[in-house]
Amino acid sequence: MLEQILCIDDDPIALLLSKKVIAKSGFSDEVITAQNGEEALSYFNSLKYNTTKPVKKPQLIFLDLNMPVMGGWEFLDHFTAADYDEFNSVSVIVLSSTINPEDLDKAKKYPIIIDFLSKPITIQMLEYLKSRIEL
Template sequence: MFEQILCIDDDPITLMLCKKVIAKSSFSQEVISAHNGEEALSHFNNLKYNNKISKKPELIFLDLNMPVMGGWEFLDHFTSQAYSEFNSAKVIVLSSTIDPEDLAKAKKYPIIIDFLSKPITQAMLEYLKKKMG
C-alpha cells in the first residue's frame, strides 16, 4: 500500500473516480489531486519550501491533455534537476487516447512505469500491485 498518491487531471469526475477506486481497494492511505501540471508543480514547490519532503507522493497518475500545463510539460519540469528530490515517485499515464506517438514518447521517460487508458479500475490497481510488488 502506498502512503500517498497524486492524481493530476483536469476532469473533476476522473479525480473523484480515482479517489473512490483507490480508497475502495486500499491501494493508498491518501489521495491528493491537482487539476493540471502547474498545480502539481506548485504542490511540490510547497513541499520543498515548507521542508516536508518526507510527505511526498510515491505514485502519480497523470493525464496528458490538460489546460494550463499538460502532462508532457509537467514531466519535462518534474524530471529536471529542480525536482530531483521527488524523482523517486513513479508515474502512470492515464489517458483517454492511446496514441502510438504518446506511447513512444512515454518510453523516453524512465519515471513512467505504465501507460493505461481511462477510467481507473479495481482490476487496473490489482495489475499495478502485482507489477510493482
C-alpha cells in the same frame, strides 16, 4: 499499500472516480489531487521548501496528458529536470482517454513512467499495478 498518491487530471469527475476506486481497493492511504501540471508542480514546490515538518511525498502519480494550463508532457519535462531531483523516486502512470502510438513512444523517453494505461482507473487496473509496484 501506498501512503500517498497524486492524481493529476483536469476532469473533476475523473478525479472523484479515481479517489473512490483507490479508496475502495485499499491501494493507498491518501489520494491528493491537482487539476493540471502547474498545480502539481506548485504542490511539489511546497514540499520542497517546507521546513516546518517532515515531508510526506507521493509515491505514485497518475497523470493525464491533455489538460489546460499545463499538460502532462510539459509537467514531465519540468518534473524530470534538476529542480525536482529529490522527487525522482516518484513513479508515474500515464492515464489517457486515448492511447496514441506516438504518446506510447514518447512515454518511453521518461524513465519515471512505469506504465501507460487507458482511463478510467479500475480495481482490476490497481490489482495489476500492485504486481508492478513494490507495496
